[in-house]
Amino acid sequence: MHDNKTIMTGDLNSNLQCPIPKSDYEHVLLAHGGGGKLTQQLIEKMIYSRLGNEILEKGHDGAFLPHISSELAMSTDSFVVDPIFFPGGDIGDLAINGTVNDLVCCGAEPLYISLAFILEEGFLLDELWKIIQSIEKSAHEACVKIVTGDTKVVEKGKGDKIYINTTGIGRVVPGLRISPDNCQEGDVVIINGTIGDHGIAIMSERAGFSFESGIKSDTAPLNRMMQDVFARQPNIHVLRDPTRGGLSSALNEISQSSGKGITLFESQLPVTEGVRGACEIMGFDPLYIANEGKILVILPERHAGEVLGIMRSHETGRESRIIGKISGRHGGLLHLETNIGSTRIIDMISGEMLPRIC
């Protein structure tokens, strides 16, 4: 097995300029998922060439993983984002970072990822190539190996370009005990930066809005920053990545499962002017908008300064700050202390977000 770090020493940037391997076809054909020669060519030329390692390239029906003498964490996620390319990333970045971050939220060090594509007949191989290169770059950044995979092709019209499923396995860091019901009155809630960037980047792109504000998805792997935190301050009570449903869903789930009240301070919520403006125009609340590179860290207040210092020393945590606390009031509810000095509930989102009428 290669040491992860040896992968990182390659001249990645120059490799990323590689043109698509020469193929007889411009588009994905049903035969690319048929298990025959075209499938083999696709796997060897496009997948092994960028993502290959000694486990993956054995080509078994599954991956043989080295023995790990530790508790393991496992997480799976499917990615169906539309558009597949968006400001700040693409479906390939998301597929790796999403699963890596889910493992991080289990207090684990992500190690291995499975990668399954469902491709629509007619999808451009050139676009698949770009996505595979993004996957390579993200896996490299997150120090994880793609160890097994699958490719299926569905008839044109039966899918939407490309769907990706990734499943990850990680080693739980000894000494950590992360669970939503661990949070204690007096704990503080930390977030590692601005909220709503991913969701607004996607919605702007989808709606054809160009806000000219350069709103980009925040998609990023958070394992390096959090490994650093785990190593130096393991007294963390809860971790959660506020993806779909945004901060509101993540913190509501924690307050419901712990029975504790959570208070957020509106004055401390980090939201860029671009995201605020877009939300005002579209009638959305940044608290309900998806993030892809954010983590909520709930821990005793006495450790907050140390953990903030560690997080801020990483690029993905430069703007880390305390945004709330676990309170003794309103058990099981998430509420907001507003800028004008009043208090209200932040309810979980109901149904899909719909633009308002006026």
Add this chain to the structure above:
Amino acid sequence: MKYIDEYRDKQLVEILIRQIRDEVTRKWTIMEICGGQTHAIMKYSLQDLLPEEISLIHGPGCPVCVTPVEIIDQAVELGGKPNVILTSFGDMMRVPGSHTDLLSVRAKGGDIRIVYSPLDVIDIALSNPEREVVFFAVGFETTAPAVALAIRQAHKKNLANFSVLISHVLVPPAIEVLLTSADMRIEGFLAAGHVCTVMGTHEYIPLSERYKIPIVVTGFEPVDILLGIQKTINMLENDRYGVENAYPRSVKPEGNIAAQDLLQEVFVSCDRKWRGIGVIPGSGFTLADDYIRFDAGKRFKLHHIVAEESERCISGKILTGQKRPSDCPAFGAECTPEKPLGAPMVSSEGACSAYYRYHLRMC
């Protein structure tokens, strides 16, 4: 953010609250007309900051809420037709009709598309010439000009496959119904700032004079709303009435003349049924003769679809301020945003939705 942050400023809020406290000597009941104001009041818990003498009750100014169930049923009928693309503002998608809502119709294969502007519907109609493209035109005087503009464009382009299912409503006739209602005791109104941005303030002067009631044109941020309340209380405590403007950064006395001209060209006023309230004379817009060919109701012969609201939903009493959402036995139990009995629970401007989202379980 300019024009937002200064109207959410804590110090200004505190100054206005102090002014209101200093001035108020007895109980007053004030109605905010617009559902956007209701949501801001609940979102910022303004009632908690105000002196207890002031009671805010919530008015009918949620266009989604007042759309009668039979119009939703007509939209559901259209949305299920294979040759129709039904377009709508997002708010209408979850509003329950007699049997189903538009989201469910879409899930069953109906081509129903959410748009941000009625003008987008013109593009959809142009690029789908073989299909009928209908816009579900709901709203007060605020959204009506954009709909009128789309209809005029369709007229100029001679678009044969474009039409509108129209349910536009007007504020002043609804205020008059509230003021003549026997069991109503509203002592002042916060008028809807965005409606007045289009229509100006002149329509409210005769109402204020006839019923000797203060009407204050009010915006939508916490400072705007408190300024509206402060001006209303000042008139009430000094035994005055009249129309005042607490939203001058948006509202001019004459309104938006170009928008009014457009409305006059494309629409004529008509009697309109309001959910839970019934027919209010002269309270709606319908198409003027020159544009009548764009009427989806006539084109698709929908007028036979009639329905009455469920008796379990007290939306009529909510929309006229006679009951608060929390007074409804179904609120939060039988009726939730996931399984609504009526539109006020799912509209982004509905009073029930505001109570549920911001305050339900803190009481």
